[in-house]
Amino acid sequence: MNCNIVTIPGDGIGPEIVREACKVLDKVGEVYGHTFTYTEVLMGGCSIDAYGVPLTDEALETARKSDAVLLGAVGGNVGNSRWYDVAPQLRPEAGLLAIRKGLNLFANIRPAYLYKELADACPLKKEIIGDGFDMVIMRELTGGLYFGERHTEEVDGVLQATDTLTYNENEIRRIAVKAFDIAMKRKKHVISVDKANVLDSSRLWRKVVEEVAKDYPEVTLEHMLVDNCAMQLVMNPGQFDVVLTENMFGDILSDEASMITGSIGMLSSASLNETRFGMYEPSHGSAPDIAGKDLANPIATVLSAAMMLRYSFDLDKEADAVEAAVQQVLTEGYRTADIWAEGCEKVGTAQMGRLIADRIR
Ligand code: IPM
Ligand code: MG
DSSP states (O other): EEEEEEEEEEEHHHHHHHHHHHHHHHHHHHHTTTTEEEEEEHHHHHHHHHHHSSSOOOHHHHHSSSSSEEEEEEOOOOOOOHHHHSSSHHHHHHHHHHHHHHHHOEEEEOOOOOGGGGGGGGGGOHHHHOOOEEEEEEESSSSSSGGEEEEEEEEEEEEEEEOOOOOOOOHHHHHHHHHHHHHTTTTTTEEEEEEEETTTHHHHHHHHHHHHHHTTSSSSEEEEEEEHHHHHHHHOGGGOOEEEEEEHHHHHHHHHHHTTTTOOGGGOEEEESSSOOEEOSSSSOOGGGGGTTTOOOOHHEEEHHHHHHHHHHHOHHHHHHHHHHHHHHHHHEHHHHHGGOTTEEOOOHHHHHHHHHOOOO
């Protein structure tokens, strides 16, 4: 198979972790007979430096024409005035939002899985961890507060800022369908998270999710209020299979879910539209403080590349091989600094990538 991948290394640790993911993909190509061709484009701060905008139309078009996009991370220290003393739509993160919207990537899948090797890095007590957890957060990615009308104005001499949270039933239905589809391949349990005790958008969310559930009689549906969900994640994480939620709640809950896996450096993600096309990126940020120091954990990006193999290229065997290689490296005791524990061997970004690539069978 020939796959045209657009890579967007981005800022901070982005280039280092994308490099390692490509190393692993190349090994997959070698072992399984596929060719991965990479075209690099700029997004985020590096694009601002080169072109004055966080995402050019050309970069977006190049991404659109590819088979899939592999993204590192964008953004930097807010103290970086070149990137942040400008209008919000010109900041690095605006590039990310623009590509999500521009490619209609409405379904963001963020798996949070506790490797038993990392149980010590999990900040929860042993009795709470129990047999571990394996959940998927299905976050709506192109609606809600992120894309609603917003403005700041002065009303009677007082500054006032407004953000709007809007969802229509079609936007809710298509993400709910994705969540139920994925639940069918898992433990057939969807927990839909909202704030229906306060928000109209959540009440519509609940209604539409219930309609969709009727087409999936095998799947159990539960509703959970977002504040309760935040609590349940650290009280009983094992109860979650598929968590379906809107954009902002998903942003917050996925950081929480990633941290209980031991490190935010482990959490991969896929952002999909209605076709097989997707953008794959770690759920963490650009970590400018450790950029270029060979300290970053590339596993989230490597696992994102595995999701790319699975969802965009239909290469399940190859995706399994990448996940198994990550598992093996952890079992053998190799750790980057963020997940290091006594008795383990500390390795840098590049060595971690090499160790995983070497274990692709
Ligand atoms: C994420 C990030 C982004 C988001 C930021 C960088 C705009 O936190 O992918 O979770 O809020 O979606
Ligand atoms: Mg986030």
